[in-house]
Amino acid sequence: MNKFQKIILVLLISLACILRFPQLDKVPPSLHADEAAEGFNAYSLLTTGKDMYGKSFPLLFRANGSYQPPIYTYISIIPTAIFGNSMITIRLLSALSGVILVYLTYLVVSRCGPSSKKERVIMGLIASGVVAISPWAIHFSRLAAEANLGVLVFALGVLLVIKSLSRISLFPLATFILGFSTHTYYTERVVVVLLLVWILIWYRKYFLKNLKTSVFGLIVFGLTLLPHLYLLTTGALTKRLAQVSYLGVASQGKEGFLSNHWNMISQFLNHYLIYYSPKNLFFDPGTKLGITTTDIGVFYPWLLIPLLIGLGYLVKNRKNDLVKFIFVLLMIAPIPAGLTGDLFYPLRTLDYLWILTLVISFGCYVLIKAIKNNILKVLVIIGLATYSLLAFGISYFVLFKYEETSTSGEAYIRLIPKLEEYKDKRIIVDYSSRAWGVGIRTAYLAKADPRTIQDILISQQKTTYYSGDVNAQEIFIVRNTTFEPLNWNKVCGKDVIFVGDMWSFDPTTLGEHGLKLEFTVDDYLNQPVLFGYSSNMICK
Numbered sequence: 001m002n003k004f005q006k007i008i009l010v011l012l013i014s015l016a017c018i019l020r021f022p023q024l025d026k027v028p029p030s031l032h033a034d035e036a037a038e039g040f041n042a043y044s045l046l047t048t049g050k051d052m053y054g055k056s057f058p059l060l061f062r063a064n065g066s067y068q069p070p071i072y073t074y075i076s077i078i079p080t081a082i083f084g085n086s087m088i089t090i091r092l093l094s095a096l097s098g099v100i101l102v103y104l105t106y107l108v109v110s111r112c113g114p115s116s117k118k119e120r121v122i123m124g125l126i127a128s129g130v131v132a133i134s135p136w137a138i139h140f141s142r143l144a145a146e147a148n149l150g151v152l153v154f155a156l157g158v159l160l161v162i163k164s165l166s167r168i169s170l171f172p173l174a175t176f177i178l179g180f181s182t183h184t185y186y187t188e189r190v191v192v193v194l195l196l197v198w199i200l201i202w203y204r205k206y207f208l209k210n211l212k213t214s215v216f217g218l219i220v221f222g223l224t225l226l227p228h229l230y231l232l233t234t235g236a237l238t239k240r241l242a243q244v245s246y247l248g249v250a251s252q253g254k255e256g257f258l259s260n261h262w263n264m265i266s267q268f269l270n271h272y273l274i275y276y277s278p279k280n281l282f283f284d285p286g287t288k289l290g291i292t293t294t295d296i297g298v299f300y301p302w303l304l305i306p307l308l309i310g311l312g313y314l315v316k317n318r319k320n321d322l323v324k325f326i327f328v329l330l331m332i333a334p335i336p337a338g339l340t341g342d343l344f345y346p347l348r349t350l351d352y353l354w355i356l357t358l359v360i361s362f363g364c365y366v367l368i369k370a371i372k373n374n375i376l377k378v379l380v381i382i383g384l385a386t387y388s389l390l391a392f393g394i395s396y397f398v399l400f401k402y403e404e405t406s407t408s409g410e411a412y413i414r415l416i417p418k419l420e421e422y423k424d425k426r427i428i429v430d431y432s433s434r435a436w437g438v439g440i441r442t443a444y445l446a447k448a449d450p451r452t453i454q455d456i457l458i459s460q461q462k463t464t465y466y467s468g469d470v471n472a473q474e475i476f477i478v479r480n481t482t483f484e485p486l487n488w489n490k491v492c493g494k495d496v497i498f499v500g501d502m503w504s505f506d507p508t509t510l511g512e513h514g515l516k517l518e519f520t521v522d523d524y525l526n527q528p529v530l531f532g533y534s535s536n537m538i539c540k
Contacts (some may be wrong), residue, residue, distance in 0.1 A: 001110075001121050008125055009106060011099045013351075016102040016132040019389075020095040020141045025087040028142060029401040029524070033437020035144035036444045038092035042076040044450035052440075054454040055465050059227045062465055063449065065472025068238050071184045072146040073260075085447050087413075089142045096311040097152040098141025101354070102128045104155050109358065112162045114317035126368070127361035132389055136298040136346055139396070142189035151350040154192070158329075159183055162215075162321050165203060171217040171493045179224025181210030187348055188239055189228065190336040191329070196221065198328050235468025242468065244340040246271075272338030277350060278304055280344045293395045294403045298346050298353060300388045303360050310363030329355045402524050411521050412438045415499065417448055418532070419481055419517060420496055425534075427481040430500030431473065439476025439483035448478040488513060499532045502534040 001010075004386030031039075040297055041051045043060050050056050057074075060067040083089045131137050140148045154491060160174035178196065181188040200207060207214040220473075231237035246267055282297050282304045292298055299307075314323045333352035337345060346353060372378045401410070412435060419427060419442075431439060441454055453476070460474045476483040486504060497518055498504075505515065517531035523529045 005121055005125060007228075009103070012106075012125065012128050012132050012158075013099060013102055016099045016357070019138050020098050020133065020146055023276045023397070024091045025402055027390070027397055028139075029404060030044065030408040030413060031087050031090075031437075031441050031445070032143070033064050033128060033440060034068065035087075035090055036437055038068060038073045038076060038144050038146075038439040039085060039452070040440055040444040040450075041068075041073045041449075042080045043085055043092070043444065044454070045074070046077050046080050048450050048454070049250065050454060052443075052450065052453050053457050053461060053465060057154065058465065059231055060236055060466070062236075062470060064440070065132055065470050066243055067236050067470070069146050069150075069183055069185055071180075072088060072144070072149050073127060076144075087445070090444075091142060094143060094145050094148045095141050097149045098137055101137065101152045101155060102132045104152065104159065105131045105354075107357070108159045108162075108322070111360075112159065112320075112322040114314075114320035114323060123127055123362065123365045126364050127358055129363045129385070130303075130364065131354070132359050133392070134299060134353075134357055135292040135296050135392055135396075137357070138392070139292040140347065140350060145347065146184045147187065147347050147350045149214070150181055150188050151354050152182040153177060153184050154188055154351050155354060157192070158325060161199065162325060165206060168206075168213045171210075173222045175217040175221035176224060179221045182225065182228065185350075187333075187336045188352060190332055190339075191351055194329065194332045194335070195325075198332075202324070215351055231466060234464075234466035236466035236498070239468050239470060244342065245246055246341040247339065262339045268338050271340065271343060272334055272346050273279065275334040275337060275349060277344075279333050281356070284344075287349065289518065293392070293400050294344075296395050296397075299356070300391070302384065302388075306363030307358045307366060308363065309366050310359040310361070312346050313366050314359065319473070326355055326358060330359075347404070399448060409438065409441070411523050412441060413445065415530055417440055418521060419446075422518075422532075423480060425495045425497050427497045427532075428486065428501060429481060429483045429484040430498070431475070432485060432500075432504070433473075433534040434501060434503065435483075436473070439474070439478070442481070443476055443478050446478055448457065452477070494534075494536065496535050498535065499530060505531060505533065 035054075037059075041063065044050060044052050045057070051058055051061055053063070059070060061070060063153060064293065072093060076090055076524065079089045079092045083092075104127040105126040108124075108126040110120045113120045113123050115123070157174055157178035157180075160170055160177055164170035164174045166250055172296075175196070178188075178192045182192055190452050228237055247264060271521045279295070282299050283303045285295050285297050313349060314326060317323050320328070333348055340348065342348075342358060367395040368377055368381065371380060399407075413430075429438060429442075431437070442448070457474055460471065462471050484499060486500060498515065509515070510533070514536040516536065518534050519532040520528035521530035521532075
C-alpha cells in the first residue's frame with residue numbers, strides 16, 4: 001500500500017465519520033424503545049451493578065416484553081460513564097462500529113480477496129468506500145442497533161477464520177470471535193453455526209491435518225455457547241424468535257401434518273427469497289423501522305449493475321477462499337430473516353447486506369478497471385459518489401425527520417423539559433400503543449433513579465427473570481410522572497395533569513371530566529401533537 005492509497009483510506013474513514021457522528025441526537029429524530037432500554041440498563045449497571053429489573057449482570061437483558069442481546073449494553077457502560085445519559089451516548093457504539101467496519105472491510109478484501117496484492121489493495125479501497133456511503137451502513141450506524149455491532153464482530157471473525165486456513169494458530173481466536181458474535185445479535189446465532197459447519201466440511205482435510213488446534217478451536221467455540229445452552233432451558237433464548245416467527249402459527253393449522261409443514265416451507269421460501277429481490281434491495285424504501293429512509297432503499301439503484309458484474313467476477317475467481325465464503329454467506333445469511341414473519345426487514349440481515357456490498361465492490365472494480373483514461377476514472381468515481389451522497393443527504397438528513405415526525409415519538413422527548421415545569425403536580429401520561437416505549441425513554445433521558453425503577457418493575461414482574469412469558473408495556477413512574485393507560489373512571493384531582501395525543505382526548509371526554517388545556521407540545525412542523533390537561537374534578 002503506497003502513500004497515496006493510505007491517504008485515500010484515511011479520507012474514506014473520515015467520510016464514514018462525517019456520515020455517522022454528526023447530529024446523532026437529531027437524525028433519526030427520536031429514541032426507539034429498544035435504544036432507551038439499552039441506555040437505561042447501561043446507566044443502571046453503572047450506578048447499581050444491576051439492570052432495571054434488579055438483575056446483576058444478566059446474560060440477556062429483559063426489556064419491552066422481550067430480551068436484548070447483552071454485549072451492546074455492557075460496552076455502552078463506558079460512554080455512559082463518560083458522557084452521561086443522552087441519545088448521542090447510547091448511539092456512539094453503533095456509530096463507532098460503522099466506522100470500524102469501513103476499515104475492517106478494507107482488510108478483508110485487501111488481504112483475502114482474489115487477484116494480485118496490488119489489485120487487492122484497490123479492491124479493498126473500493127469496498128471500504130462502498131460501505132462508507134451505503135444507505136444501510138449509514139442508517140444502522142446512527143441507531144443504537146445491536147445488529148450493527150454484530151456485523152462488525154462477525155466480519156472480524158470471517159477475516160480471522162479465512163486467515164486461519166493458512167495459519168492454523170489463528171483458528172481458536174477466530175472461533176472465539178465468531179462465538180462472541182452470537183452474543184451481539186440474534187442473526188449471528190444461526191449464521192455462525194451454519195458457517196462453521198460448512199467450514200469444517202469443506203476444509204476437513206486441512207483441519208484433520210491440524211487436529212489438535214482444530215479441536216481446541218471447537219472447544220473454545222463451544223464454551224462461548226454455554227450461556228445460550230443455559231438460557232435455552234428457560235425459554236428466554238428463543239423468546240424473540242417466538243414473537244416474530246410464523247413457525248408456531250403455521251404448525252397449528254387444521255389441514256394436517258403434511259399440509260402444515262408444506263405451508264411452513266412455502267412461507268419460508270417466500271420470506272427467504274425476497275431478500276434476493278432487486279426491487280427490495282435497490283428501489284423500494286419500505287415503511288418499517290428496519291428500512292433506511294422514506295425514498296431510498298438499502299442500496300442506491302445504480303449499484304444493481306455492479307452487483308451483477310461482481311457476481312460474474314466472483315464466479316471466475318471461485319477458487320479464492322474469500323469468494324467461497326461470499327457465495328456460502330449469500331445463501332445462509334438471509335435464513336434467520338426468512339424464519340420471521342416480516343417481509344424484508346434489513347435490520348435482521350446486516351451480515352447479508354455486508355456480503356452483498358463486497359460483491360458490489362468487486363463489480364465496481366471491474367467497471368473502473370475497464371475505463372482506461374485515469375482522468376475519466378476519477379470523474380466517474382467522484383460523480384457517482386457525489387450523486388449518491390447528495391441524494392441520501394437530502395433524503396435522510398433534511399427530509400427524514402419531517403416525514404417521520406408523526407410516527408417517530410420525537411414529541412415525547414420534547415415533553416420531558418415541559419414536565420419539569422410542573423414538579424408540584426401529579427402527571428399521568430397516556431401510555432398507549434401509539435406511545436410505545438415512552439416510559440423507558442423518559443426514565444433514561446431524565447436520569448430516573450435506577451433503584452426506584454427497579455422496585456417498580458420488579459413489583460410488576462409476573463414470571464422469573466429468564467422466561468418465555470414476559471409481560472410488556474409496564475407502568476413506569478419517573479419522579480412525579482406516571483406512564484400508564486388513561487383510566488377515565490379515575491380522572492380527578494386539582495393537582496393532576498393528563499398528557500396524551502389527539503386520540504387520547506375527544507370533545508366529549510374533555511367536557512365530561514372538566515379538563516382544561518394547560519400546554520401543548522409541537523412537532524418539527526410546529527403542529528401540536530401532545531396535549532396536557534388539568535382536572536377540576538374533586539375525588540369522591
